[in-house]
Amino acid sequence: MYDVLIIGAGIIGSAVARELSRYNLKIGVLEKELDVCVETTGRNTGVLHTGFTYKPGSLKAQCCVEGNAEFDKIAEELKIPFKRLGKVVVGFTDEDKQSLLKYQDIGRRNGVPGLRLIDKKELKDMAPDAGGEFAMYSPTSGILSPFIYNVALAENAKQNGVTFYFDTEVVGQSRNDNYYILKTTKGNFSTRWVVNCAGLHSSKISTMLGIPGYKLGFFKGEYYVLDKNAGRTLNMLIYPAPGPTGGFATHATPTVDGNVLIGPDSVQIDCLDNYENTKSSMDKLFSDGRKMFKNMKREYCIRNFSGIRPKLIDPETKDVLDFVIERRDTVPHVVNLVGIESPGLTCALPIARRVIKCIKEVETLYDRKNFNPCREEIICFANQSREVQQQLIEMNPDYGEIICRCETVTKAEILQAIHNPLGVNTMTAIKNRVRAMMGRCQGGYCQMRIAELMQEELHKKETEIMYGRKKSHMFTGKVR
Incomplete structure (x- = not known):
């Protein structure tokens, strides 16, 4: 019998586990894969976002700004490779300039510090490898290792008493008067609370728990990985001006280890195991990447990969909706998270604290006196x-x-x-x-x-x- 069982050990499930381990609770995490960081978390650009493209007042905006501001402390506690390099969002046309002014205003309304427009000379001084005639500069943008962040949260949770069960897929549930029985491929687990952090499968689990009606759209993005020779002079993130819907086209992102990622594109798919790379996407990524980053050369390409984002879609308007973090009295002792995609990496711990707030609406949680927020790293x-x-x-x-x-x-x-x-x-x-x-x-x-x-x-x-x-x-x- 557990106090809380978390479904999913990606970045959100591991963050929830780590933050809940601050309290005197028996906590378990059920993960269908063989490790943390296998699906969405392990297949992204590894960017610490600032929050200038998200609707003011939305959970995405609130959690992104909050997560960005605290990350220096978190990186130190958990020994996560992290660099606050800054970002330039470059433009070429008058339409691009209007777009940048729009998102600069949104960023200021969301509380993003330091956003400003810079001319071509300052752009070239800041980022010699960037294309563009002008740019918006975002000084608090950063890069981190999504792999190590996910591992670190899970290890810290384990260190504070959380039990992880891998290769354990939730396939059904039933409820008695005071607890749930989660049926898995490795047997049954009993718990007072269930937290749905299933990512790509969150709408399926939501329906299983008694909260139907959520429609996820799955969008695949493909990437090139360039070796370190390409990234020797790339000193910050280079993004193109957002389009009309607020999304970014192909961009160049340095990694904390010195490589460069070119991508992603975005194509809606139906199959959740469709991680293949396609010639048409890769050819377009290459041509788009050359506009943004002058060292986009074939000899630097060492790998391709893709990731899938679960966007919550309005069935009528087809608009992408905000994160869902909810507790309903009609479905007792369930905290339901649906549609957690970008900027989920930046938002992980703020989302976890909102999960705890949902639980505290029902019962009192007592602090674990020996909670340790720090984790020992493998020395590089x-x-x-x-x-x-x-x-x-x-x-x-x-x-x-x-x-x-x-x-x-x-x-x-x-x-x-x-x-x-x-x-x-x-x-x-x-x-x-x-x-x-x-x-x-x-x-x-x-x-x-x-x-x-x-x-x-x-x-x-x-x-x-x-x-x-x-x-x-x-x-x-x-x-x-």
Whole structure:
């Protein structure tokens, strides 16, 4: 019997788990995938947004501004790679200038600090790689690692007593007088409260819990990943002026690790497993990217990927609606979250606090006296000075053995990732925690060595090693 069960361990579910672990509650998280950060959270641009494109007074605007303002403290507590680089939203035409003035006004009404228009000279001084005749400058925009943020929230929640159940899909529910029974692929779980953080599947879970009627539209966005040589002079985010609906076309985003992401586009789809990259989308991304970013060159492309956003759609007007964070008296002890998409990464902790507010409307929550908001990181060997690297090797010789050459990831880091606090053991779990297999060769050198270490450390057969999702077997038998 749990006090609270959270459905979903993406960025929102993990944030809710972390914030609820501040209280004396027995909390569990049910996740259908083999790790956190597998679907929407693990397939986005990793931007800390400021809130100048969202309707004043909306939850998106409120939570985005709140989440942006607090993130320096959060990044320090949870040891999340984070840079507040700033953003230029560039324009070419008079229509673009009017668009920028419109969104500058919206940003000011939402409380976004420091927005201003700059001319071409100042734009080139700020961002030499940017195209455009003028721009709106947003100084508080930033970039972060969405992988590490999700992992950090979940690990901190686990550290404070939350239990995570992976490969555990919720398939039904029933309710007795005072509690729910959630039926899953791994058995039944009983709980007083249910929090729906199911992301792409949130409308389905909402209906299952007794709150029907939400219509999600699924929009796929495709990306190019450029290697670090392309990003050496990209010192801030470069976005095009928003279109009439407020959305952005293809943009260039540096990552905290030095790569560049070009994208995304946006195409509505029906299949939630449609993560393929298409030639038509990639060709258009390339041509659009060259207008925005002068180092968009074929030789710099090392990978493609795509993500899917669950937008809440008005069935009549087809407009995209605000986040839903609700508690209904007719469906007791359920907090329902639907349509959480961009800027969900920025909004995660403010959303979590609003979930707690819903629960506090019904019952009193008591603080956990030994709550610890801080998390220990896996030290990134490549980012240390020569002196610190030498000290690490002296303390642990495994720091002296490089497994991933492209990203300079050591055996010591790989072993820490394998023995992570959440207990997950896929190849992408290692990748998301220490960046192995994310470099120029995309695992061509290190992937087999990492698989071998996983076999040895976890006492697994080669046929039990999964790449990322269920049934993603790496091997059918022994290889050289």
